[in-house]
Amino acid sequence: MVSSRLASIPESTTMKISAMAKKLKAAGLDVIDMGLGEPDFDTPRNICEAAIKSLRRGNTHYVPANGIPELRTAIAEKLYDENGIEVSPDDVAVTPGAKMAIFVALQALLNEGEECVLIGPSWVSYEPCVNFAGGRVRWAPVNDEFMPSDLAGAITEKTRLILVNSPSNPTGAVFGRRVLEEVRDLAVDHDLFVISDEIYEKIIYEGVHFSIGAFPGMEDRTVTVNGFSKCYAMTGWRLGYVVAPPEIMRWVGRILSHSVSHAVTFVQWAGVEALRGPQDETGSMVAEFRARRDLLISGLRDIGIKCTLPGGAFYVFPDVSEYGGGDEFSSKLLSDVMVAVTPGSAFGPDGSDHVRISYATSQERLKEALDRMAGVLG
Ligand SMILES: Cc1ncc(COP(=O)(O)O)c(C=O)c1O
Known part of the structure; x- marks a missing residue:
């Protein structure tokens, strides 16, 4: 069937x-x-009000596939200020949820049969998204604290990328600088991409959040994914984003334009308020x-x-x-x-x-x- x-x-x-x-x-x-x-x-109320005002202003039409410039600019500024990632708004695409951001990133990166490394217990949708893109998952083991214990051993000649999710769903583990430097060194040595899913970045109790995309040597090989669902309690709004080097973004834009078109227009205005309004x-x-x-x-x-x-x-x-x-x-x-x-x-x-x-x-x-x-x- x-x-x-x-x-x-x-x-x-x-x-x-x-x-x-x-x-x-x-x-x-x-x-x-x-x-x-x-x-x-x-x-938060201010975010809901921004969406209502946007609807009243008539923001109910198609917009560019990669999102409204106002939101892409707010995201680029946020990434610079909070994450140390320097990108232009043109390197950002807004998506209907972070899940779609991961989906399109994997579609853009993976060839048939190539491998994506997942580090220990990982969010339920990663493996299906890898499979949808024709790829295969290779699991890297973790220790009792859910830190990678043999990441190098998971790299093969078919490896195309490592997916990092910190803080992690399901373990709640937060990767410190040393762990991310190990990921960076492997990515550089084996010429790999890293997808960094940072959707829980603000829900953190111990340690600080590091974005691997800000590490030297990672500018051209990191795809950073984030979204509004968790940190702004906006799960049903479906709003996320992806940031990647221009060559990848060209294809991300193409996939979005031929599939979902774009995230809901007035929801994108709510996203501007989420980032620029009180925190x-x-x-x-x-x-x-x-x-x-x-x-x-x-x-x-x-x-x-x-x-x-x-x-x-x-x-x-x-x-x-x-x-x-x-x-x-x-x-x-x-x-x-x-x-x-x-x-x-x-x-x-x-x-x-x-x-x-x-x-x-x-x-x-x-x-x-x-x-x-x-x-x-x-
Ligand atoms: C690790 C992780 N990434 C991505 C997502 C997807 O979030 P969104 O609602 O933005 O699609 C989730 C949601 O559960 C998640 O736990």
């Missing part, structure tokens, strides 16, 4: 878990959904996430579940091998106590001993979830 190219692409496990949780909720059951990757905060709501959201992370980590450790302290994002990725592994643990939690978490196997072979628990839910619900877990595991 479908092309063989698509037949091997799995359904997104995170979406599947969330659909199951929603179904149980609709049946009147008190499910605590810790499966989803979206902030439970409202989009305090992001700050309070991160402070609340930090309090939840601490509550969840200490609660899980009290129950006896082993977990590394995540430095960023809004997930913990505990080791549940003592409870039968991630698949068994997550189905037991859902069926016995109505707590939805994502099995770590969704994030690649290194994830199967783990589950991903999202703390994009209130402290009250987190405490309730911990009580339920203690009940079923005690």
